[in-house]
Amino acid sequence: MHEFFRFLHAIQKNTFTFVSREMDLLRQHIKPGEVYRRSDLEYYSTAIDRHLATLTKDGTLIKLNQGLYYAPKQSKFGVVPPDDRQVVERFLKDEDFLLVSPNTFNSLGLGLTQLYNTTWVYNHKRKGEFQLNGKTFEFKLKSSFPKIITREYLLVDLLNNIEDLAEDQSQTLDKLPNNIDSFNADALMKATQLYGNGKTKRKLKSIVRYVFQHA
Template sequence: MSTLKNLKKHLKRGNVYRRADLEQWTTAVDRHLGQLVEDGTLQKLSHGLYYYPKETVFGPTPPDEAILVRSFLKDEDFLITSPNAYNSLGVGTTQLYNKRVVYNHKRHGEFELGGRRFFFHAKPKFPKKLSEEFLLVDLINNLDTLAEDKNEVMHQALDKAKLMEPKKIKRTISEYGNVRTKKLLSSIFENEHTVKIFTSKKGLC
C-alpha cells in the first residue's frame, strides 16, 4: 500500500485535522496534503487546518463548529456563543449578527476558519455552557457593541435581573461580570435589600 493510500485510510469523514496530526502517517506530509486538497479529499480551512467532509445527497457538509474550534485551539475548554443569543432574554435586542464569539484561554483575535469568521476572546473564566444568567451578564458586559438603543436594553436587562433566582444571578455576576456590570447589577440587590429591611421594620412598629 502506498503512503498516500495509507494516510487516506486513517482519515475519518467529518473530522478536522491539523498538519501535525497527519505527520504520524506520512514522512511527506506537505506533498500529500497538496495532493489530497487537489483531488478534493481534503478542504483547506486555514493555514495548517484541513477538513475531510462528510458526503450527503446534497453534497459535502461544512465542519461542525465545535470540532473546527477544538482543532484550531488544540483545546477542549471553550464556549461558542453569539450576540444573537441575547434575543432569547426578551430585553429588547432584536438584531441578527453574523458573528460567532469564542471564549477560550489561548487565543485572542479575529480568525477566518472554513469561510466563517470567529472572534476569539481570551478570558480567565467562562462557563461550560450558556445559561440565562450568563447571557444577561454577558450582554451588559458587551452592551457598547450592540446596535440597539443601549439605554432601553439596559433598563429592561436590569428589570430582568430582578426576576432571576438571586443566588444564581449573584454568583454569575461575581464570576463573569466586568467592573461596570458588577457595579450596575450588584446595586440592584443592595437597593432591594435596603427596601426589604426598611419595610420589615415599619411593619414591626
C-alpha cells in the same frame, strides 16, 4: 547500459510502492466528519504537502484555512459542514473554550434585535479575529468562563459587552428591572460574582436592590 536502466526502473518502482503505501496509511487515519491540522497528518507521510494536495484534489479532504483540513461527511442532503466547535478546537489545539454568539442576546427579552456575523471564542490562549471555514471568529482571552451557557450567564455577558454592541444601552438597561424576575436569582448572583466585570457587578446589584425595594 541495460543493467543501468533495469536498476533505475527498480528504484522507481520501489519508490512508487513506498509512496503508495504512505498514501494508503494516511487515508486510513482520515475519518469522515473530522477536522485535521496539517501537523496531525504529517506523522503518516514524508511528503505531506504533496499528499495533502492529492487528497484535496480527489475530494478526500477539503482545505479550510489556517492550516486546517476537513474530511467531508456525506448525508442524503449532501456534504455535512464541519462543526464550528471542532474547527475551533483543532485551531486552538485546546478543548477549553466557550463559543458565544452575540445574536443569542436577542433571546433574553430585553428588546435587542441586532444581528452579528461573528462568533466570540472565550479561551486562554489566543486573541484576535480569524477566518475559519469562511466564518469570522473573534478570540477573546478570558481568565474564566463556564462550560455551558445559561440565561443568567448570558445576561452577565451581555452587560460585560454592552458598550461594544450596536444597541441602545440605556433602552436595554431600562427594560432590565422589569425582566429581572425571569432569571433565577441565585444563579444570576453566582454568575455575576464568577464572570461579571466591575461595572456589571455594580449594575446588577443596583437593579436587584431596586427591585427588592419596590416589590
